[in-house]
């Protein structure tokens with residue numbers, strides 16, 4: 001009798017819970033200063049004592065706070081990560097820009113904070129990995145890729161983009177005229193990126209700039225929706241949207257999904273390649289608004305705006321939790337089916353003041369009415385968007401030379 005009682009009490013608690021296996025997190029760096037000043041700017045560099053393009057003190061605090069939220073969730077609530085830094089458990093990747101590096105350092109200070117520090121002290125030195133910006137698909141703007149330039153040019157000449165340009169033409173003309181710059185989106189971006197921050201810091205702005213900030217914000221979001229593969233095109237090469245998805249989020253989605261598959265395999269089999277991944281629990285990317293935007297479209301989201309009609313906020317973060325279904329422990333599992341016992345929950349921290357992330361996986365049709373996204377869905381996305389045969393050769397191959405299946409250009 002005693003024996004049966006123990007069993008009935010024991011089973012639900014110990015054996016019937018899904019198990020968190022691995023976590024990916026990608027955030028946008030914290031609040032930063034303008035990257036440069038524009039011609040006619042009423043401020044000079046002395047207005048930005050933390051340095052041009054650098055994180056502000058508040059920006060550092062934001063990532064520290066995000067790290068504390070992760071501590072609460074993954075160290076204390078799920079008891080998933082160790083409370084002290086372990087080189088084998090976490091892996092930190094960053095773009096090679098100061099604001100992304102410092103954001104990662106601040107995040108890990110928060111993750112391993114002892115709860116007593118009032119400041120953003122670095123409590124544990126963390127190894128942060130990077131690659132040169134021109135090779136880095138996380139920084140799509142600076143990433144050097146011939147194919148990317150070609151595809152972006154086609155997108156800029158599309159009916160959708162030309163309509164957008166003509167709608168906001170007078171804004172572009174005005175910026176070009178007032179700052180003696182070229183009549184291009186990127187020149188206007190440089191001016192408004194600075195202006196938006198100067199306005200936020202309460203610094204003086206020329207009237208012609210401040211009057212049009214709301215219009216600029218609308219223009220920018222519409223531009224990004226087109227250029228990052230969120231809309232389909234009429235009267236264009238019919239795979240243009242797919243090509244844009246490949247260059248903006250394809251490599252990142254493929255890398256993340258490959259890592260998940262590797263992790264799952266190594267949960268079941270022990271091969272020499274499992275040495276590092278076996279102990280890895282958290283993989284983080286410190287990046288930019290465009291990195292998040294590329295990941296969202298790559299994962300199949302129809303928007304990157306979840307609560308506000310804005311670009312992803314500084315210190316916002318997307319999290320992909322890989323879970324193992326408890327059923328795996330009482331099932332007869334074949335080599336082919338064990339992936340079916342894993343699923344991925346996708347969460348979003350709108351900004352670092354949000355303590356509990358919003359579950360956004362239900363916005364993907366394939367992930368609805370179940371615990372999360374099936375691995376099969378993510379594999380499908382990765383195979384759809386993976387640059388082939390590899391990123392370097394994909395980038396070097398001109399569209400014209402690309403095989404017919406890769407891109408069929410329809411002429412109208």
Ligand SMILES: *[C@@H]1O[C@H](CO)[C@@H](O)[C@H](O)[C@H]1NC(C)=O
Nearest residue numbers: 042043044045046047048204
């Ligand atoms: C920068 O701006 C400050 C405040 O407006 C001013 O005092 C200073 O002289 C300016 N420095 C330069 C080099 O223009």
Ligand SMILES: *[C@@H]1O[C@H](CO)[C@@H](O)[C@H](O)[C@H]1NC(C)=O
Nearest residue numbers: 082083084085112114123124
């Ligand atoms: C973590 O580090 C603190 C401070 O160095 C130490 O006191 C504590 O014992 C460590 N905890 C574990 C679980 O290693």
Ligand SMILES: *[C@@H]1O[C@H](CO)[C@@H](O)[C@H](O)[C@H]1NC(C)=O
Nearest residue numbers: 173174175176177178179208
């Ligand atoms: C161009 O700039 C000049 C002065 O810089 C201004 O007087 C004029 O109105 C501007 N034109 C347009 C179209 O913005």
Ligand SMILES: *[C@@H]1O[C@H](CO)[C@@H](O)[C@H](O)[C@H]1NC(C)=O
Nearest residue numbers: 307308313350351352353354
């Ligand atoms: C952070 O996000 C929450 C939820 O969307 C929002 O209510 C709040 O205003 C945001 N805070 C800042 C500082 O942007």
